[in-house]
Amino acid sequence: MQDPKTVPDGQVADAVKDNWVDIHAPAWSRPYLRLSRADRPIGTWLLLLPCWWGLILAMIHDGNTSWHDLWIAVGCGIGAWLMRGAGCTWNDISDRNFDGQVERTRSRPIPSGQVSVRGAVIWMCAQSLLALCILLTFHQAAIAMxxxxxxxxxxxxxAKRFTWWPQVFLGLAFNWGAMLAWAAHSGTLHAPAIVLYAAGIAWTLFYDTIYAHQDTEDDALIGIKSTARLFGKNTAKWLRRFLMATVGLMGLAVIYSALPRASVLAMVLALAGPWAMGWHMAWQLRGLDIEDSGKLLQLFRANRDTGMIPLLFFAAALLA
Structure with missing residues (x-):
């Protein structure tokens, strides 16, 4: 993360260094792309990966695959980018009076004056409408989801204004795609998708608590609540609990998905996914330092790989 005091004009403090938005995007589009966090792609991955988990486990559960599943995967990718952008725009509109008081966020487009609230609302609606166009190509059950x-x-x-657990609400939003993609493939929702959704929420509690520790001092000054502030020095203990919940719930989702049709080899490969994911989360715990903002951001971004690990095992199980 760049030092907020020395961020070049227009750039956002926690953007990825030398990102494509700040280097290659047309100048007129940069404030809006920054508003959508296009210069910080980790959020899109964290929204997309549960979609792909749900899609592949649904294919394993049904024992059916089709070319439409390829479109579901691609559509989820485009939709995740658009809806992450729309969600972040809504977040920044809602938090515009807080972001200017937090060192890490005061360089964002709205508090820094790059984008007006009216412009942000129009941009949010445009992204949402494009995402809707993609959603309408899916099964009716997925559209409803x-x-x-x-x-x-x-x-x-x-949520951070009325509860110490706003990360739960983020988990509810960010992992919804596990159920949506399942419904897009199967035309209905089965129990394994709901269990997988719960596993994703536990994972979100893990990584977003790490992320929230970057802002605990500023959050305390302005009265913003978070699990990071709630747990404080006990954060590592709580993260271990979220790790175990993630692995256990995902393991149950795999078993419920694979039992009807999968071979023993496919079951073993699929179960290796949450097991390996748990080891990657344990690696993050070993490097945790809640006083080191740079390390916290590094660990948070590492969760793209955390979520990719079970996906690879699920794909191998599908092919087994």
Whole structure:
């Protein structure tokens, strides 16, 4: 993360160094792309990976695959980028009076004056409408799931004002795709998808608690709540609990998905996914230092790999 005091004009403090937005995007588009966090792609990955988990486990559960599943995977990718952007825009609109008081976020487009609130609302609507166009190509059950997803997305920016557990609301929003992609493939929702959704929420509690520790001092000054502030010095203990919940719930989702049809080899490969994911989360715990903002951001971004690990094992199980 760049030093917020020395961030070049227009750039955002916690953007990825030398990102494509700040280097290659047309100048007129940069404030809006920064508003969508296009210069910080980790959020798109964290939104997308549960979608792909749900899709592959649904294919294992049904024992059926088709070319439409390829479109579901691609559509989820585009939709995750758009809806992450729309969600972040909504978050920044809602938090515009807080972001200017937090060192890490005061360089964001709205508090820094790069984008007006009116412009942000128009940009949010444009992204949402494009995402809707993609959603309408999925099964009716998935369309209904997509509409329902707007509820946790709408609530999340306000959660940190009334609960110490806003990360739960982020988990509800960010992992919804596990159920949506399952429904897009199967045309309905089965129990394993719900268990997988719960596993994703536990994972979100893990990584976003790490992320929230970057802002604990500023959050305390302005009265913003978070699990990072709630847990304090006991954070590592709570993260271990979230690790165990993630691995255990994902393991159950795998078993429920694979039992009807999968071979022994496929079951073993699929179960290796949450096991390996747990080891990667344990590696993050070993490097945790809640006083080191740079390390916290590094560990948070490492969760792209954390979520990719079970996906690779699920794909191998599908092919077994």
């Amino acid at each position: 997509g509409v329902l997803a707007l509820l946790p997305v709408a609530i999340y920016p306000f």
